[in-house]
Amino acid sequence: MAVLLTKKARVVVQGITGHQGQFHTRAMRDFGTKVVAGVTPGKAGSKIEGVPVFNRVRDAVLKRKANASILFVPAPYAKDAAVEAIEAGIKLVVIITERIPFHDCLDFIPYARSQGVTVIGPNCPGIASPGQGKMGIIPNLIFKEGDTGVISRSGTLTYEIVYAMSQAGFGQSTCVGIGGDPINGTNMVEALTLFQKDRKTSRIVLVGEIGGTAEEEAADFIKKKVTKPVVAYVAGRTAPPGKRMGHAGAIIQAGKGTAESKTKAFADAGVRVAQYPGEVATLLAAA
Amino acid sequence: MKFLEHKAKEIFARYGIPVPRGVLASRPEDIVDPPLPCMVKAQVLVGGRGKAGGIRPAETLDEARRVAGQILGMDIHGYRVKQVYLEERLNIAKELYLGLAIDRSAREPLLMATAMGGMDVEDVPREELFMEHVPAMVGLQPYVVRSLQASLSLDKEIGDQVAAIARHAYDLFRKEDAELVEINPLVVTGDGRVVAGDAKLVIDDNAEYRHPEYTNLDQDRTPLEQEAHEKGIVFIQLDGDIGVIANGAGLTMATLDALNLKGGRGGVFLDLGGTDDPEKVKQAFELLIKAHPSVILVNIFGGITKADTVATGVKQALDEMQATIPVVARIKGVNEAAAKEILRSIGSRAAETIEEAAELAVKLKTGGV
Numbered sequence: 001m002a003v004l005l006t007k008k009a010r011v012v013v014q015g016i017t018g019h020q021g022q023f024h025t026r027a028m029r030d031f032g033t034k035v036v037a038g039v040t041p042g043k044a045g046s047k048i049e050g051v052p053v054f055n056r057v058r059d060a061v062l063k064r065k066a067n068a069s070i071l072f073v074p075a076p077y078a079k080d081a082a083v084e085a086i087e088a089g090i091k092l093v094v095i096i097t098e099r100i101p102f103h104d105c106l107d108f109i110p111y112a113r114s115q116g117v118t119v120i121g122p123n124c125p126g127i128a129s130p131g132q133g134k135m136g137i138i139p140n141l142i143f144k145e146g147d148t149g150v151i152s153r154s155g156t157l158t159y160e161i162v163y164a165m166s167q168a169g170f171g172q173s174t175c176v177g178i179g180g181d182p183i184n185g186t187n188m189v190e191a192l193t194l195f196q197k198d199r200k201t202s203r204i205v206l207v208g209e210i211g212g213t214a215e216e217e218a219a220d221f222i223k224k225k226v227t228k229p230v231v232a233y234v235a236g237r238t239a240p241p242g243k244r245m246g247h248a249g250a251i252i253q254a255g256k257g258t259a260e261s262k263t264k265a266f267a268d269a270g271v272r273v274a275q276y277p278g279e280v281a282t283l284l285a286a287a
Numbered sequence: 288m289k290f291l292e293h294k295a296k297e298i299f300a301r302y303g304i305p306v307p308r309g310v311l312a313s314r315p316e317d318i319v320d321p322p323l324p325c326m327v328k329a330q331v332l333v334g335g336r337g338k339a340g341g342i343r344p345a346e347t348l349d350e351a352r353r354v355a356g357q358i359l360g361m362d363i364h365g366y367r368v369k370q371v372y373l374e375e376r377l378n379i380a381k382e383l384y385l386g387l388a389i390d391r392s393a394r395e396p397l398l399m400a401t402a403m404g405g406m407d408v409e410d411v412p413r414e415e416l417f418m419e420h421v422p423a424m425v426g427l428q429p430y431v432v433r434s435l436q437a438s439l440s441l442d443k444e445i446g447d448q449v450a451a452i453a454r455h456a457y458d459l460f461r462k463e464d465a466e467l468v469e470i471n472p473l474v475v476t477g478d479g480r481v482v483a484g485d486a487k488l489v490i491d492d493n494a495e496y497r498h499p500e501y502t503n504l505d506q507d508r509t510p511l512e513q514e515a516h517e518k519g520i521v522f523i524q525l526d527g528d529i530g531v532i533a534n535g536a537g538l539t540m541a542t543l544d545a546l547n548l549k550g551g552r553g554g555v556f557l558d559l560g561g562t563d564d565p566e567k568v569k570q571a572f573e574l575l576i577k578a579h580p581s582v583i584l585v586n587i588f589g590g591i592t593k594a595d596t597v598a599t600g601v602k603q604a605l606d607e608m609q610a611t612i613p614v615v616a617r618i619k620g621v622n623e624a625a626a627k628e629i630l631r632s633i634g635s636r637a638a639e640t641i642e643e644a645a646e647l648a649v650k651l652k653t654g655g656v
Contacts, residue, residue: 020591075493100493103494106395110395139589153537155535163588182389187392238546276544
């Protein structure tokens with residue numbers, strides 16, 4: 001098994017007629033994913049890479065039994081597209097789109113969750129379960145089937161780490177790019193919960209970044225609930241002190257959010273933390 | 288987008304939040320009719336102005352001009368004061384605090400208030416702090432405002448004004464795509480008015496397209512950063528001397544971290560993000576060269592951004608600008624071989640891993656290779 005994405009997924013690509021939608025439709029199929037439909041309003045009847053295009057997600061669900069959606073829709077239309085997918089009965093929505101206004105996410109992400117829909121992203125590289133399928137943009141060639149679960153807030157850094165893992169013989173059960181935005185559909189703790197339960201996953205890699213408290217919350221959860229070995233990497237030790245979100249932000253973060261705080265939280269939870277991305281694979285070998 | 292106090296107050300006023308009368312000036316001689324007696328307040332995008340001497344009283348027009356002359360041009364935590372705001376001096380009876388921010392973990396806005404305003408709110412004891420999440424789906428419900436009001440133990444007339452301000456602030460927070468709305472102090476005056484003494488406002492950059500009226504606000508960028516921003520390029524100047532060009536925020540940060548671990552420092556970094564436009568890469572690289580780095584480290588993991596697109600842009604920019612800055616390149620992913628070939632042709636040094644690339648860059652800089 002894998003988490004979130006298996007062979008059962010019948011994927012509709014929202015924004016399939018754009019350059020990215022088209023390119024990645026091909027790549028996802030090459031990875032073995034069942035891409036059954038595309039949606040671009042006004043483009044019904046055309047075909048992209050042999051995939052029928054519809055005006056509405058509902059049509060893709062009715063005619064092609066789509067049950068998962070991936071969004072390559074420009075940021076101003078992403079909320080509309082996501083809500084359309086939710087209302088059409090899609091239960092897994094992967095949002096690649098970056099730069100979606102936070103207030104749009106405050107609207108549709110809690111709504112999706114209230115409807116029992118899993119959202120991955122936004123601003124993420126998507127999910128890939130080698131041997132099962134891929135809903136995302138990570139290059140196919142870097143993956144290898146295996147039993148390590150990967151959870152990452154970053155995009156290309158995920159490529160980097162997955163590549164090094166595969167080279168070192170650590171294949172992946174599933175790689176989940178949860179995204180780098182402040183508000184995400186699935187957080188680290190939720191992804192950890194899935195991997196802890198998954199029988200095919202024997203160990204977990206976490207790729208974090210500075211900002212927010214996701215890593216600290218993950219560390220706390222690992223201490224209490226995760227029995228599988230975890231290796232982490234945190235980017236941004238030397239990043240310039242970015243925009244501090246005022247005093248109100250400081251209250252929410254309560255002294256957390258820095259690379260030191262995250263690294264320490266992981267270490268306290270028994271998680272090995274790599275200094276360089278390439279070191280993740282080495283630490284896995286020792287775990 | 289951050290907002291200077293006077294601009295934030297202008298927006299507050301539009302939403303019905305009472306603000307003191309004030310006038311803006313960038314030269315003492317421009318000050319003609321300030322509301323006297325007044326406070327002369329430095330307009331900078333950084334906190335701690337008061338402690339740094341950037342907020343001072345004035346009784347008369349002459350004094351206002353003199354004080355303004357002293358504050359203008361001051362350096363406050365690295366920010367040069369270009370404007371002062373001369374504001375009606377409030378007769379302060381009590382200082383409150385009101386704030387709205389996004390709580391990432393809860394995925395909801397968080398409303399905060401305390402009767403202990405005027406100080407750093409993170410120093411306010413938790414039990415003195417009213418905090419309530421507001422689910423964006425349903426909005427600010429009256430019971431939340433009632434409990435906020437009750438928590439502050441104010442007279443009814445004052446409390447009602449605070450309640451109205453909380454509703455207006457939430458309205459502003461949502462409609463203006465704010466990440467942060469903060470009023471500290473929220474002043475209760477001797478004559479029973481409630482007025483925003485200060486105003487902090489940060490608006491989500493992602494929503495800039497919905498608020499075109501804010502696009503030209505001064506964000507205290509360096510000239511190169513400003514040029515990059517206008518071209519839609521993520522470009523940040525740091526205090527080191529090694530130029531870093533990478534794709535994706537995480538990989539860029541990881542590269543800076545690796546440089547640091549090897550004893551070097553990033554001087555400027557460029558995040559190419561998910562672009563695959565050779566022209567944009569070239570523009571980005573030109574900006575990087577203009578920052579005069581001693582070495583350039585290119586770290587690309589090709590995906591959406593094809594590695595050879597980046598290599599081509601780098602080559603073109605170096606050729607056109609006739610620059611002779613040493614380049615260390617670490618290329619992986621889509622079209623890796625083609626990219627390596629292009630970079631070899633311009634004499635760049637190749638590295639296999641991020642660590643190797645960082646080490647090589649630091650050595651080149653110190654003339655060790």
